[in-house]
Amino acid sequence: MIPRHLLIAAGVMLVAVFGLGVYAGHMRGRVAQVESRADSRPVAPPVSGPTEPVTLYVAYDDPGILRPQSAAIPLPSARQQRAEEVLRALLEIYLSKNASHPLAPGADLRAVYLVSPGIAVIDLNSAFANGHRSGVLEEELTVASLVQTLNANVPGILRVKILVDGHDRETLAGHADLSDFYDTTAVAQLVGQLQ
Amino acid sequence: MSFSIQPAARFAGPCSTFGVRILPLLLLLVLILPAGSADEKRIAIYGAATNYSLPVLDRNGHEYVGLLEIVEPLGNVNARVDGTHWRLRYNDLEADFTNGKTRAKVRGRDFDLSGNFLLEGGRGLVPIASLAALLPRILGTQVAVNEGARRIFVGNVATHFTAQLNHTNPLRLVMNFTAPVNPTIATEPGRLRMVFRREPIVAPGSPTLTFDDKTIPSATYSENNGTAEIDVNSTAPLMASFSNEGHTITITAASPAAAAVAGAPAPVASPSTTPASAPSAPAVAPMAPRHFFAVVDASHGGDDPGVALASQLLEKDVTLSLARRLRQELESRGISTLSLRDTDGGLTLDQRAAFANTAHPAIYITLHAASDGKGVRVYTALLPAGGENNGPFVAWDTAQTAFLPASQLAAQGVSAELQKRQIQVRTLAAPLRPLNNVTAAAIAVEVAPPSTTDVMDLNMAAYQQNVASAVANGIVTVRDRLGVPR
Numbered sequence: 017m018i019p020r021h022l023l024i025a026a027g028v029m030l031v032a033v034f035g036l037g038v039y040a041g042h043m044r045g046r047v048a049q050v051e052s053r054a055d056s057r058p059v060a061p062p063v064s065g066p067t068e069p070v071t072l073y074v075a076y077d078d079p080g081i082l083r084p085q086s087a088a089i090p091l092p093s094a095r096q097q098r099a100e101e102v103l104r105a106l107l108e109i110y111l112s113k114n115a116s117h118p119l120a121p122g123a124d125l126r127a128v129y130l131v132s133p134g135i136a137v138i139d140l141n142s143a144f145a146n147g148h149r150s151g152v153l154e155e156e157l158t159v160a161s162l163v164q165t166l167n168a169n170v171p172g173i174l175r176v177k178i179l180v181d182g183h184d185r186e187t188l189a190g191h192a193d194l195s196d197f198y199d200t201t202a203v204a205q206l207v208g209q210l211q
Numbered sequence: 212m213s214f215s216i217q218p219a220a221r222f223a224g225p226c227s228t229f230g231v232r233i234l235p236l237l238l239l240l241v242l243i244l245p246a247g248s249a250d251e252k253r254i255a256i257y258g259a260a261t262n263y264s265l266p267v268l269d270r271n272g273h274e275y276v277g278l279l280e281i282v283e284p285l286g287n288v289n290a291r292v293d294g295t296h297w298r299l300r301y302n303d304l305e306a307d308f309t310n311g312k313t314r315a316k317v318r319g320r321d322f323d324l325s326g327n328f329l330l331e332g333g334r335g336l337v338p339i340a341s342l343a344a345l346l347p348r349i350l351g352t353q354v355a356v357n358e359g360a361r362r363i364f365v366g367n368v369a370t371h372f373t374a375q376l377n378h379t380n381p382l383r384l385v386m387n388f389t390a391p392v393n394p395t396i397a398t399e400p401g402r403l404r405m406v407f408r409r410e411p412i413v414a415p416g417s418p419t420l421t422f423d424d425k426t427i428p429s430a431t432y433s434e435n436n437g438t439a440e441i442d443v444n445s446t447a448p449l450m451a452s453f454s455n456e457g458h459t460i461t462i463t464a465a466s467p468a469a470a471a472v473a474g475a476p477a478p479v480a481s482p483s484t485t486p487a488s489a490p491s492a493p494a495v496a497p498m499a500p501r502h503f504f505a506v507v508d509a510s511h512g513g514d515d516p517g518v519a520l521a522s523q524l525l526e527k528d529v530t531l532s533l534a535r536r537l538r539q540e541l542e543s544r545g546i547s548t549l550s551l552r553d554t555d556g557g558l559t560l561d562q563r564a565a566f567a568n569t570a571h572p573a574i575y576i577t578l579h580a581a582s583d584g585k586g587v588r589v590y591t592a593l594l595p596a597g598g599e600n601n602g603p604f605v606a607w608d609t610a611q612t613a614f615l616p617a618s619q620l621a622a623q624g625v626s627a628e629l630q631k632r633q634i635q636v637r638t639l640a641a642p643l644r645p646l647n648n649v650t651a652a653a654i655a656v657e658v659a660p661p662s663t664t665d666v667m668d669l670n671m672a673a674y675q676q677n678v679a680s681a682v683a684n685g686i687v688t689v690r691d692r693l694g695v696p697r
Contacts (some may be wrong), residue, residue, distance in 0.1 A: 152579055154583060173599075187644075191579070192643070
């Protein structure tokens, strides 16, 4: 026969295990909620430091054009960080309410890498691409806007490659090609057609 | 089927390599042979705007066909399953069929099928024997059904022909058709076979035409399995050539001297011509001039729906409908076409480019649809950076480079025709594959609704036909300046 104190101890331990399981599940849910909230927040540029004038090429779905738009944003001195901040300023416009070319909630820039000589790699997050509206012109406006904004504000870039979550991707949302490098001169000519 | 050409093998061009010529041909065979076996039963439907064929299914000893598939290219259609009921809406008509029952309701009245209606995986199947009575009720127009040959003529669409033997030297059999034709031509000892898979050719007064000549004594007409066939019998080698924008086929008997040297395999007489089926006896040498030839590509398809234009309207379906209309418009202007996608099948971008390059067209046209904006956008390739070309080897990613001026010319021609029809149009470059991989003039046509009020207008038959007609006209206006395909 099992002693009574051992039965009580086993019961207490079972209750403790069950309680810890419930607590762990609760904490996991909270972490997921916090991460979800963090993903959907629009990205803000740095709020301190001296501002510099930049030119952002902003897409307008109606009537399907790109327009240069002047802005003054705080920019760090390092070239790579400058490139990231310029693109983040552009994305902030697209993530704002009543944007002229809205992006999906959570769309973000992961990083910009400047690779010598004259190659820039734009790394977008998956929310950017997966939530992007599909269509030749919609996708083309996004790509041209990103590449031309980079080209206009970071001198010396000749070719631009776009990755999604650090990986190669065939198209942005079914149409615009992401498998190749973009020639900034060709994109500048395209921007002329889109204005 | 999943396939991609790895970067190491990505070359294309006039003297292209294994990656562009041999591999695509093998792939084409792999794709086509299982799907298009000679034994497959098919039924052909000829309409005013489009011609197409569908597979026939054997069920319970009867031949069946999908009713939605028959009427879908002919008007605005939707169908839904409601329990055992299958409800079809065609324009303003409603029809109600019940799984396993012969009794149906069409336009509110009872209709008895010749066999049970079958519901399979959401598809509504009807016996072919019922189509002669059923289709006029649904379509509200005259429909002629040749059940034995499985050919359906919707409206007055038949193409008639005459044949006249000219006793000239060399002997010529001139066949005139009331509409452009583009048959598959094969030659065998003693006869030349012309198979019409898409054309609504109908029988002459007598199925056998006799001529008062020993060299070409007769020609016979037959039809079977959704095709029509004309066989020209001869004791001499025959050559076929097209003229009069596809309205005329002239069959010429070779002289005895020419017959004696006709030892090499015959080159093609048209893009769809098949080689001689008796290689051990190459008695004929069809030498028709190469036609101006267009590849029409309905973008997306299969697992890739493209843009969800509306809850019940996918880009892949709109592009397929547009492609069918464009093919019809081009062929009615005497331009031979090849469609890369005529069903809901999927092709990768590399496959599309490889097939187009293998076919050597004068122009490649890919079709897209969009819900944003209005009118039509015509794109040429925005070439990517890089792509070193070395002599005869052309980089896959920039294979379009040498053809870009021709592509821009075609885009301008198409835009001008759209403007003439008061359709809003823009001409742009776009990073849109496979335009940059195609070794021919290549354009993309993205069709948005005629106005911004209702995206469903994109599905209007009249609008699609107007756009397709304008695109075809635009290509006709520049065809002489696009150059001869290699």
